[in-house]
Amino acid sequence: MSDYTTELGSLDDYRKGGVHIINDDPRNYVFSNVFEVAGKSAPFERVCVAKNLEYAIEIMRVEGASPWFTAGHDEFALCLDGRIEVELMKHGGDAPEGDGAHALDAEPDGPRMGRIRAGRGHLTLLPAQAAYRFSAEAPSVVLFQTIDGPLTIERWAEICQTGEE
Amino acid sequence: MSAQTAQAAYSASDPDNYTGYRTFQIGGFGFRRDEYFAYVTWPDGSHLMPVDAFLRALVREVAWNFFYGTLNFDDVFGTTNLYGQVELYIGRFNDAYRDNDRDYSETIDSDDLRATFQAMLDDWTNAGYDPFTAPQETAQPFGRKSGRNPEALGRVRVTAKRMVGLPDDAPLRTDESGYPVNRMFADVEQDEPEVEIEPGFENEVQSFNLFAYLSRSDVTWNPSVCSVVKDSLFCPTSEEFILPVEHGNDRVEWFIQLSDEIVWEVKDKHSGDPRAVVTMRAGDVACMPADIRHQGFSPKRSMLLVWENASPAIPEMIAKGEAPIVPVRF
Ligand SMILES: [Fe+2]
Numbered sequence: 001m002s003d004y005t006t007e008l009g010s011l012d013d014y015r016k017g018g019v020h021i022i023n024d025d026p027r028n029y030v031f032s033n034v035f036e037v038a039g040k041s042a043p044f045e046r047v048c049v050a051k052n053l054e055y056a057i058e059i060m061r062v063e064g065a066s067p068w069f070t071a072g073h074d075e076f077a078l079c080l081d082g083r084i085e086v087e088l089m090k091h092g093g094d095a096p097e098g099d100g101a102h103a104l105d106a107e108p109d110g111p112r113m114g115r116i117r118a119g120r121g122h123l124t125l126l127p128a129q130a131a132y133r134f135s136a137e138a139p140s141v142v143l144f145q146t147i148d149g150p151l152t153i154e155r156w157a158e159i160c161q162t163g164e165e
Numbered sequence: 166m167s168a169q170t171a172q173a174a175y176s177a178s179d180p181d182n183y184t185g186y187r188t189f190q191i192g193g194f195g196f197r198r199d200e201y202f203a204y205v206t207w208p209d210g211s212h213l214m215p216v217d218a219f220l221r222a223l224v225r226e227v228a229w230n231f232f233y234g235t236l237n238f239d240d241v242f243g244t245t246n247l248y249g250q251v252e253l254y255i256g257r258f259n260d261a262y263r264d265n266d267r268d269y270s271e272t273i274d275s276d277d278l279r280a281t282f283q284a285m286l287d288d289w290t291n292a293g294y295d296p297f298t299a300p301q302e303t304a305q306p307f308g309r310k311s312g313r314n315p316e317a318l319g320r321v322r323v324t325a326k327r328m329v330g331l332p333d334d335a336p337l338r339t340d341e342s343g344y345p346v347n348r349m350f351a352d353v354e355q356d357e358p359e360v361e362i363e364p365g366f367e368n369e370v371q372s373f374n375l376f377a378y379l380s381r382s383d384v385t386w387n388p389s390v391c392s393v394v395k396d397s398l399f400c401p402t403s404e405e406f407i408l409p410v411e412h413g414n415d416r417v418e419w420f421i422q423l424s425d426e427i428v429w430e431v432k433d434k435h436s437g438d439p440r441a442v443v444t445m446r447a448g449d450v451a452c453m454p455a456d457i458r459h460q461g462f463s464p465k466r467s468m469l470l471v472w473e474n475a476s477p478a479i480p481e482m483i484a485k486g487e488a489p490i491v492p493v494r495f
Contacts, residue, residue: 003351009424018444033450035448053476074327076328076394122372122374145397160495
């Protein structure tokens, strides 16, 4: 038995920290918690929790089967809670215009690239020009390394600490 | 001994008769150590720091090639990366030093300063002491010179081109490759995802257990690039004890706490006055604005995702005052 317990957090069990202000505005720290964000999101929304110029980190609650997505650049998906399945197909159509993830209207027609079954802590490449979709039997949480796009939702005032803890 | 080669930018003395350590000089700055302390000297004075804290900061200066922005060893001494050159300073970001004209700085070519720091590290790090690890994991750095530790100092920082684990990219960590699970992460699941790859897509389909990878890190406070989207770098790292520098980034930086807890002390970048204390637990996300300095304290070894924007356009945006101080206004 290990002498130490590693605390990872989950949708049902997390202990949020916070910003204790001495001489500043808590909004400057854009402080949120991924499990709280996912807990309040509709399935498959891509809620932005971090932004640096055009780059973004999005949180998705995965529950059931998602629509198909694609992007013209690589993205990465880090599973933070639950178990997810990721299906990857080559996207046969034109590359989407602009950065970020885009929803596909129809089933992708390209060849199958692969399938990943991932659990907590597993990091998955979503390669450029692939179509991908997620599914999960129980509510799961995915964090995306991506670029700001048409599906990116910004609701900072709702998710971030704005006053004293 | 003066310069080691005709081209050397620094000079190193003969070993001290008592301590066995050499003294180094580059420009107007001198560096000396004894059994407990490191001393930085400049034409008007001398500043001392505990040698354990000094070596932990120094090894990261070299490994990170001076990183982004300012690395404060304490509230007096540090470096600012000018990307190609480095400003080495005393009291530059300390109101009392500045207001009383006690600050001093010199701008030095990055390669020359890195070579100087590398030579200091090699001379001042004794056998058995590893400044990349947590204090409980290594020998004491104090006392007179006894041996060397080139293996610990020669580590190369992981910088994946696209993603750790892809063919021809940075490798995964295993027992066999010399990366056992750290004692404080013994309970971290080591399962790997099930990955089905259709023929021809071996370079496109990849997934690995990042938490297991981080549980096997043999260093602390050493962000390494694990996945790349253009200039967006995921630099996860394992943290234990204290970040050896107060980092004053020149751009916005983000943290996602992946496990356990880190407390960040945040001070004003220029004056050093306290601004906030940010407690981050598993799942928490926070930004570090571009006008602060931050130092993290991790009571148990923890996993931290550091997210950087490495865009080469940013230094010019900073110079023109166009880089954002905070990433989002709401
Ligand atoms: Fe930092």
